[in-house]
Amino acid sequence: MAAMLQAIGVASPSVAFSDHYNKSSVSSIRSFPVIRSGLRSISGSGHGSFKPGKVITKATATQTEKSASTTSKPGHELLLFEALREGLEEEMDRDPRVCVFGEDVGHYGGSYKVTKGLAEKYGDLRVLDTPIAENSFTGMGVGAAMTGLRPVIEGMNMGFLLLAFNQISDNCGMLHYTSGGQFTIPTVIRGPGGVGRQLGAEHSQRLESYFQSIPGIQLVACSTVYNAKGLMKAAIRSENPVVLFEHVLLYNLKERIPDEEYVLSLEEAEMVRPGEHITILTYSRMRYHVMQAAKTLVNKGYDPEVIDIRSLKPFDLYTIGNSVKKTHRVLIVEECMRTGGIGASLTAAINENFHDYLDAPIVCLSSQDVPTPYAGTLEEWTVVQPAQIVAAVEQLCQ
Amino acid sequence: MACSATAQIIQPLSINSARSVDNSDACAKILNPSSFLVSTPRINKKLFSVNKSISPFARRSATVFAVSSDVVKEKKLKSNSSLSNLLITKEEGLELYEDMYLGRAFEDMCAQMYYRGKMFGFVHLYNGQEAVSTGFIKLLKKEDCVVSTYRDHVHSLSKGVPAREVMGELFGKTTGCCRGQGGSMHMFSKEHNVLGGFAFIGEGIPVATGAAFTSKYKREVLKEDCDEVTLAFFGDGTCNNGQFFECLNMAALWKLPIVFVVENNLWAIGMSHLRATSDPQIWKKGPAFGMPGVHVDGMDVLKVREVAKEAIGRARRGEGPTLVECETYRFRGHSLADPDELRDPAEKAHYATRDPITALKKYMAENKLAAEAELKVIEKKIDELVEDAVEFADKSPVPARSQLLENVFADPRGFGIGPDGKYRCEDPKFTQGTAHV
Numbered sequence: 142m143a144a145m146l147q148a149i150g151v152a153s154p155s156v157a158f159s160d161h162y163n164k165s166s167v168s169s170i171r172s173f174p175v176i177r178s179g180l181r182s183i184s185g186s187g188h189g190s191f192k193p194g195k196v197i198t199k200a201t202a203t204q205t206e207k208s209a210s211t212t213s214k215p216g217h218e219l220l221l222f223e224a225l226r227e228g229l230e231e232e233m234d235r236d237p238r239v240c241v242f243g244e245d246v247g248h249y250g251g252s253y254k255v256t257k258g259l260a261e262k263y264g265d266l267r268v269l270d271t272p273i274a275e276n277s278f279t280g281m282g283v284g285a286a287m288t289g290l291r292p293v294i295e296g297m298n299m300g301f302l303l304l305a306f307n308q309i310s311d312n313c314g315m316l317h318y319t320s321g322g323q324f325t326i327p328t329v330i331r332g333p334g335g336v337g338r339q340l341g342a343e344h345s346q347r348l349e350s351y352f353q354s355i356p357g358i359q360l361v362a363c364s365t366v367y368n369a370k371g372l373m374k375a376a377i378r379s380e381n382p383v384v385l386f387e388h389v390l391l392y393n394l395k396e397r398i399p400d401e402e403y404v405l406s407l408e409e410a411e412m413v414r415p416g417e418h419i420t421i422l423t424y425s426r427m428r429y430h431v432m433q434a435a436k437t438l439v440n441k442g443y444d445p446e447v448i449d450i451r452s453l454k455p456f457d458l459y460t461i462g463n464s465v466k467k468t469h470r471v472l473i474v475e476e477c478m479r480t481g482g483i484g485a486s487l488t489a490a491i492n493e494n495f496h497d498y499l500d501a502p503i504v505c506l507s508s509q510d511v512p513t514p515y516a517g518t519l520e521e522w523t524v525v526q527p528a529q530i531v532a533a534v535e536q537l538c539q
Numbered sequence: 540m541a542c543s544a545t546a547q548i549i550q551p552l553s554i555n556s557a558r559s560v561d562n563s564d565a566c567a568k569i570l571n572p573s574s575f576l577v578s579t580p581r582i583n584k585k586l587f588s589v590n591k592s593i594s595p596f597a598r599r600s601a602t603v604f605a606v607s608s609d610v611v612k613e614k615k616l617k618s619n620s621s622l623s624n625l626l627i628t629k630e631e632g633l634e635l636y637e638d639m640y641l642g643r644a645f646e647d648m649c650a651q652m653y654y655r656g657k658m659f660g661f662v663h664l665y666n667g668q669e670a671v672s673t674g675f676i677k678l679l680k681k682e683d684c685v686v687s688t689y690r691d692h693v694h695s696l697s698k699g700v701p702a703r704e705v706m707g708e709l710f711g712k713t714t715g716c717c718r719g720q721g722g723s724m725h726m727f728s729k730e731h732n733v734l735g736g737f738a739f740i741g742e743g744i745p746v747a748t749g750a751a752f753t754s755k756y757k758r759e760v761l762k763e764d765c766d767e768v769t770l771a772f773f774g775d776g777t778c779n780n781g782q783f784f785e786c787l788n789m790a791a792l793w794k795l796p797i798v799f800v801v802e803n804n805l806w807a808i809g810m811s812h813l814r815a816t817s818d819p820q821i822w823k824k825g826p827a828f829g830m831p832g833v834h835v836d837g838m839d840v841l842k843v844r845e846v847a848k849e850a851i852g853r854a855r856r857g858e859g860p861t862l863v864e865c866e867t868y869r870f871r872g873h874s875l876a877d878p879d880e881l882r883d884p885a886e887k888a889h890y891a892t893r894d895p896i897t898a899l900k901k902y903m904a905e906n907k908l909a910a911e912a913e914l915k916v917i918e919k920k921i922d923e924l925v926e927d928a929v930e931f932a933d934k935s936p937v938p939a940r941s942q943l944l945e946n947v948f949a950d951p952r953g954f955g956i957g958p959d960g961k962y963r964c965e966d967p968k969f970t971q972g973t974a975h976v
Contacts, residue, residue: 277785284749319719320727322946455955
């Protein structure tokens, strides 16, 4: 996390970015001392996530310019999809049983370039280009895992994994149990999900919660370059089947990460910004909307504590609990669907465990229960925007 | 009953000789699409002309379309092999007999125990199909893998899982092969490489494909000396399922060491295969994906064994997968809860005369391989074994509450961190508690 803190000194988002919602906050960032973690990268991608098309490339370009001046810092800078690849490559070097299955992961290098170059390095069998048969190649991954391999199964889009639901639920999740513990299924199922940029309903599914109830699997969502690599490595090393949710719009985030090897914990949440007034729980792309809103809130005199829960199943009730005990107010901001979403489970878990510590009911901001519309404006209103977050915090903290 | 099978031409069954088509030269035409187009329409028309009560006999006729690969064709057996060149030795014969008898006795005991309230739920018995399990699995090594469906008791027994463990599992006791957690439809054994036991049909085929993939991976990537083969057993109903076709494609594409064994017993619960399938000849679906499709009489253990030898040999040598359709029949209903009213009693009676165990017994007697007395000794031994298994299972303890959450995760840290900051699994009592998010 040291890499994050270094950001403070360099926290100077270029004013070339047009902040959709909060023009005034741009200049105030420089003066703000304690913002941790990805604020720098937020300004890079946060804008990109509001406006279609060119701004993202602008963001990256600007980041590069900035980073040119910071070459003296330790670690190395890379994009999120490169970090995922680095993590994967390190694990494949370390353990020859780690292999990759997926559509277009080999010769094409992965539709989001996460596996670029790996097939040339490790061969066509270790980075396997599968036919378009999700249920079967996921099942094949299960069978391979049962007999000693450690497959990383890529869903080109997490929505495609709905076709593999049979294998994920019945076999990945259940076989360790129904075999009485005889067989382990150390698979990683990963892929991009979430609302992108006008990709249409089926490619923009927020379906983390569909997998929630499956006993026997762990769900994690990465959100920064740093935790993407760390979680990828942890997931591969885990003996449990892990579903790693990436987000389509976060692949081009740029950040400096340590050169040394590191593995993060699959079950822990990440403290993004400590605060006193309210606990905001979030994950994946919404982290950036929250941090965007945090800028505004800070200007208005609020002190939000932002936690990226990372582990969607199981929840890290220790980090979350400590925060609740401190602030007594909880706001959950997620991209998941409202009904039966991760936020719904989290609300229940917090109410069950920390009811006495709450001064106000838990508020959960989720995306609308609607198939993601194609039209840009409708799509924007489908997910939670920083203005809504600010409003919710103001209401909660009355 | 013809036990003198050749690997290349499977003699047509004699039921409806009038309908049998002379296709002795069909084998010469390998994988030639035009020959299929020429020969099938006649058969298909016949089928549809037997409209309402489609007798399953109808299609039991000419199945000399044993389209085999070049490799299978090369194996030449003498046609009069029964006297001078027997298919099995005495030891092999006794082994086969013992295994089939074990399967039968065990399943009959299961039925008894079920009706006495010792086991519950869905129990699917294998009576009548023993030739397929024994014919294939007895050729395997311990490291080879078997994947089955819910009708998996006998596959597990043939593979070597002790009868005690299987019975214990059926009774739901901790001494079962899966600690009582799987049940009848989920038999697993790491030691004997039984990879399940799946309740949904078709589910196990990709798992088998994965196990075969591991074998190839070990050989080609890890450079280990590995020639392990995987057998996937499934029924006729499964052959209309997407996972079947997807896996045929992948297995042939990557030349995986797997044999797809179709136990075609004509019925998927109450759905006749002929009513569910546009082209009921399942073996033909193999060549469509680039692998040999072989059809064999699944009530004859020696025929099955010959075909199995070829198919398993192919896989071991790295030549790729084979699709083997075994025509067989289940003497009991789909499960013990199935009243089995739809099947024609005449059909059942017919197949009862083709009981594989009786057939093998007759073969061994005719060829002077074993005396009646020797077989009786085996039968007695098996009966005692099964009785012992029941007793063992009966006396075994039921699982305690603490077993409830034990095997949900291989790494129990997956249960997460509790409010107190410690991993939930650090509490020794957590497995008997409630699973938390």
